[in-house]
Amino acid sequence: MSNPRILVVDDEAQLRRALRRSLEGHAYDVREADDGASGLREFDAFKPDVVLLDLMLPDMSGVDVCRELRRKHETPIIVLSVADDEKTKVAALDEGADDYLTKPFGMDELLARIRVALRRGSTNRAQGSEISMGDLVIDIEKRTVRLGGDELHLTPTEYTLLKYLATNAGKVLTHPMILRAVWGAEYTDDTHVLRTYINQLRAKLGDDSGSPRYIRTDTGIGYRFLDPES
């Protein structure tokens, strides 16, 4: 089996080269692109398994690159950016990025995120009739949820929300994304509703928002269902 392929799109040559060397050391095949257009070209030629994407590119915004890639591909995209502001991050995530990492970051953190992204890319959990994560089991056909063997009593909305989060485990889901998927496009601003349901769900899962096992809050951005394997 060949090594997983990673495309690094960043205009910082030094960072790109350091990333490449480090990733190659961890047995990934790496290609580089220094702007958005060449990134899109390399993507078609290289067919990477994961894309590492900077948001501030000389020719186009990384958000636009995300949108462009998502038109045709489901390949996981991890955004690497110095931008700390939530607006930028949310924009990238809304356009289909799976995860983001704020520069500067340690390689351990990046490698872990890459592993999660690769798993997401290779298995589509929603296809099975059952989603199983640790002692949490969601039976899609029966619409039941069991935690450590005991059945949880969830309202239909709580169930839909949990299923959506678990289906996208490991991926950062923005408030609007979750609201659109669970409640509908007209509810994308009702963050408080989402917060209420997340709290209810956490209570039923026995999850602590301070040290979460299942649902992690990314403040100002959204939520991430933790992948127990990572």
Next chain:
Amino acid sequence: MKLPPWFRRRRVGVAATLVSVAALTAVMAPLQDDIGLLNEGLLLLLLTLVISGTWGREVGIFAAVTSNLALNFFFVEPLHTLTVQSPENVLALFVFLGVSIIGSSLLAAARASAEEARRREAETQVLLSLSRAMIGQTEPAEALASLCREVVAAFDAPGASVLTAAAGGWGVLAHAGSADAGRPADAQERTMAEQAASSGQITRIGHTGLGNSRRPRIVAPSGTQRIREADVGSAFVPLLFGDRTLGVLRLDGPIGATPFAQHPDSLLAAFAGEAALGVQRAELAQAASHADALRQADEMKTALMTSISHDLKTPLAGIKTAVSSLIDTSVEWSDEDREAFLATIDSQADRLNRVISDILDLNRIESGVIAPARRSVHVASLLDDVRERTALVTKPRVVTLDAGADIYAQADETLMAQALVNLIENAAKYSAAGAPIHLAASAAGASVEIVVSDEGPGIAARDLPHVFERFYRAQEGSRRVKGSGLGLAIVKGFVTLSGGSVRVESAPSGTRFVIQLPVAEQAKASA
């Protein structure tokens, strides 16, 4: 019929009554047998009505009583006494008195309402002219100045001004009329203004010529002795807006004999209302511009933070990636890998250092802690020196140098060198790798020009006016170039501190930065 104001005074009316009644009596007395009592009474009644029409009700009634007494004394039997013989004459005298008093009152009322109508019409004219003058004045201060001009015109006053109680004292916001109208309020005037503002009533100092109507009154400031009634004075009209007093309208006396001199209240109230709106507008405009300045400062701060965080975090990202890879023991790094990671750390640390130095330099320039040491500088040596210092950055380009050996400029050598290094690095960044960079210096008259030019693609016209602004980066095209966006702001700061100026000229064939410095004598250099 226009009568002079002094003639309208009551005292004059009383005197005129006495004189005219005496005169008419004197004329009629010798002829009383021919004229008859009825005609004598009618003639005196006519005189009473004329007096009443001219001097008003009070003087009219005085004339009626005087005429009645004269009629009784000189023409009713027994003559030369105030007793009356015949009962019908008693009735006639009472009828005469009644008719003359009623007639006087009616005439005076008609006269007063005609005058009132004339004044209202004149007031309407003034207010119309005021609104014409105020319309289209976008600047609150301008609008208030127009208002003062209208006040001066309406009252034929020497001057008018709008004072506001800003920051403790009464400052003049706008004024019109004589130059004196713009004078700052003295202690007495400030007291009067305070009184007007706190009481909501008009206060006056000295003689203004405003009518003695009820409201304008002299208010002695508490705790001070009586105000001397000066020949000229001012009235202070409070500018009320809701329940706030925004200032006062200061009307300087003596005002002219305008229709409003005797009854100024309603017109002053209208002016004050309009002025209060103007002051309110001025306050809002000031608040808005203050808010605008705050917003701009805020935007600047945001831009600064965004830029600084990008410039500091980008090299840090390279360092962190390399370091965290090196300490990762799960991979057997080759020597070549290790060297490459270390090289990344080295170059990114340098870059971080440059960004921090730039930020500190700019901070030093802006906080004014740099004390430039200006002296005579040999320009060719300076250029040669900076060419050497930048050799690593400009490699493999050719950097030409064209400067006369006898050119000396008055400048701080250290600051100028740093500015030139920044310009050369800038030229290297923004032009193709092999393209030459030119350094040149020439003296013309009292100034020396130092030019750093490149053969790069030039700077877009819309970016050109902003290149010396800190954190300004070209809109597009040159975004590939990494920099703090501070380099040229530092150049400008250093050159200015050094006593010179810098400008930029750009064409698609290249960009020229031109530094101008005052020329220095060669002698000073050797001194």
